[in-house]
Amino acid sequence: MIEFYAQIKWVHILMVMCSGSLFLLRGVLVQTGKPRFAMAAPVRYLSYSIDTTLLTAALMLLTILPGAVFANGWLTTKLILLVVYVILGTFALKRGRTPRTRTLFFLAALATFVTMYGIARMHSPLGWILLLQ
Template identity: 65%
Template structure:
């Protein structure tokens, strides 16, 4: 399966960016008063993209050797994914006021960029690695 690593990695990167873009777009329009971001077809698209993202991530996890993750960056990234999901749920559905929706939305975007940064740097500090090393 290692021979498919480059293709799986590129697909994972593509759907990760697609997932983040879709969340940012849905959140921005929802905060602007639009109702379509909560429509069933849009949610199904979001679920499909996130399922593809998780599938590619699990495939990469099974392909790569364990030493690749020795510095803990993957554990931090996965932990932040859970935080991102919770913040996203509150931003799109659970928060009651527009102000709290905005707060959760901005926090979710910040966590998404932290996840991206960690993935790019392969270090738990992400892009902050260059400042603190």
Template identity: 85%
Template sequence: MIEFYTQIKWVHIIMVLSSGSLFLLRGLLVQAGKPRIAMAAPVRYLSYTIDTTLLTAALMLLTILPGALFANGWLTVKLVLLVVYVVLGTYALKRGRTPRARAISYLAALATFVAMYGIARMHSPLGWILLLR
């Protein structure tokens, strides 16, 4: 499967950007007072499809390079932040009890996404901080 590494990596990257863009849009809809549109069945199913493809590509990459998870500190940090991102995202879109809680969760989830993206781009747990040095 190593011969497909580049293609799988690109699918993964495209799905990361698609997932982040869809979350950005859904969060903006919730913040604009239109949660019914953000949580409509077609939008949710698109989100499920993108996230399933993203997870499948990630697991395929992990299968190709099984030692990468523990050999690379950046990948471990990214996976921990992924859990934080998912939890914040659920509070931003539906579990937040007040509009303020949803807004704070939304901004925190977006910041976490940007941090994860920086960690992945820089291949370092420091992510975007490396640019400041």
């Protein structure tokens, strides 16, 4: 399966960008008082499809890569932040009780997404901080 590594990685990165963009769109809709559009069935199903493809590609990459990718902790850190991102996202889109809390959760989820992206790009748990050194 190693011969398909580049294509699987490309799909994974594309789905990361699609997932993040759709979350941003849905979050903006919630923030502007249009949660009905953000939670509409077609948008939710698109989100499920994107996230399922993203997770499938991630698991395929995980089976291809050697166990050494866990050696420096970047992948582990990214996976932990993924759980944080999902929790923050659910509070940002529907579980936050007030508009203010939904806004705070939305901003925290976006910051978490950008942090995960930096960790993945730099292959380091420090992520974007490496650029400051």
